[in-house]
Amino acid sequence: MAGIITITSGKGGVGKTGISLNLSLALAAEGFKVCLFDADLGLANVNILTGIYPEKDLETVISGQSSLNDILIRDYQGIDIIPGSSGVEKLADLTRAETGTLISAFLDLEAYDFFIFDTSAGISPQVLSFCMASHEIILVVTTEPTSLTDAYSMLKVLSKHGYDLPVKVIVNQVTSGKAAQKAYTRLKQTVSRFLKAKIEPLGMIAWDKNVRASVISQTPFFILFPDTAASRCIAAIAEKLIKNHGETRDLPLEFFWDACLSFLEKHHPRKDEKNNDKEIAKPDPDIRDMISHMESKLSLLIKEVGDIRQFLETHVMMTAEKEAAAGPRPKEIILDFESWLEKKQG
Structure with a gap:
């Protein structure tokens, strides 16, 4: 010993x-x-x-x-x-x-x-x-x-x-x-x-x-x-x-x-x-619950992203339709500040 x-x-x-x-x-x-x-x-x-x-x-x-x-x-x-x-x-x-x-x-x-x-x-x-x-x-x-x-x-x-x-x-x-x-x-x-x-x-x-x-x-x-x-x-x-x-x-x-x-x-x-050992090892219950919780959160997040995307696409289409119904846009007026100032001084 x-x-x-x-x-x-x-x-x-x-x-x-x-x-x-x-x-x-x-x-x-x-x-x-x-x-x-x-x-x-x-x-x-x-x-x-x-x-x-x-x-x-x-x-x-x-x-x-x-x-x-x-x-x-x-x-x-x-x-x-x-x-x-x-x-x-x-x-x-x-x-x-x-x-x-x-x-x-x-x-x-x-x-x-x-x-x-x-x-x-x-x-x-x-x-x-x-x-x-x-x-x-x-x-x-x-x-x-x-x-x-x-x-x-x-x-x-x-x-x-x-x-x-x-x-x-x-x-x-x-x-x-x-x-x-x-x-x-x-x-x-x-x-x-x-x-x-x-x-x-x-x-x-x-x-x-x-x-x-x-x-x-x-x-x-x-x-x-x-x-x-x-x-x-x-x-x-x-x-x-x-x-x-x-x-x-x-x-x-x-x-x-x-x-x-x-x-x-x-x-x-x-x-x-x-x-x-022929059996597949069972996952730890805490880890399994955590993974399940993460999957639920991820699914919810994916759904929310899809809803936001659909809303944006619908909003863009509605805006385009309103603009088309309102007719052509007025021509843009270009303001030449320098020309206006010279005219006023003359």
Whole structure:
């Protein structure tokens, strides 16, 4: 069993993948066995930050071409990495056979103390499935209003689906502790006022020029600059997670995947069920009523336009008939003002 942590964000560009990678390394530095799952579908940001570009990913495991151990990147700076990439996108359309293959693959995986999922930004079915199956979610935000708004949207959707555990919040790229506290307080007040969701502060990460340097060098800043401000912040967050490790319920990976895929099955029907469904899906009653109302309005509008057109045509014909009955028009008299003025003056 492992402490499963899903790290997500409502908005892209907040440093979520950098936190996932460096936090994994910080936990490993304390002697814990850690596996990082790159679930950021299509972007493969972990590859960019580490300079590792695997030939196989989760999709080859789902198709049965590879085992999970075949694609596992072992002992990168003390952690293991599973490249999800295109395979994560395919999760929403797994057949029952592929679901069984995936769950069986994780049964053969060795034990970890922490299993960290780095999701895509936003609220796609895949992202939500990882979050709903986790006992611990870390939500990454910045002090920007758009980041806080998107984080609120994420919490709103989680709350709608019944997630009732506290969501931990990390405020990233902050220039001061006061700025981080202000951003968190703003989010906390809005959430408390409108949602049933619960959030808790996990920590902040200072804006640090060495973070950019580490991205360029494709080496995590926790390794390249262990004493920089961002690394010290990551170490403090890791210490909190270790302290609370016994308080959160560890979960067997096969149970996690079962919960994850069950959520997808419920909210995003599987491919084989779509193909075998002979009945035409019934439209949503609200949408049907709306369309019916629009059709009625459109029919009325077309009728009114026709009436107006008929009235105009009749009016034009009647006017023409009156003018014809009145006889020829009198000749137009041209007034030459200049000639009249000269005649008067002469």
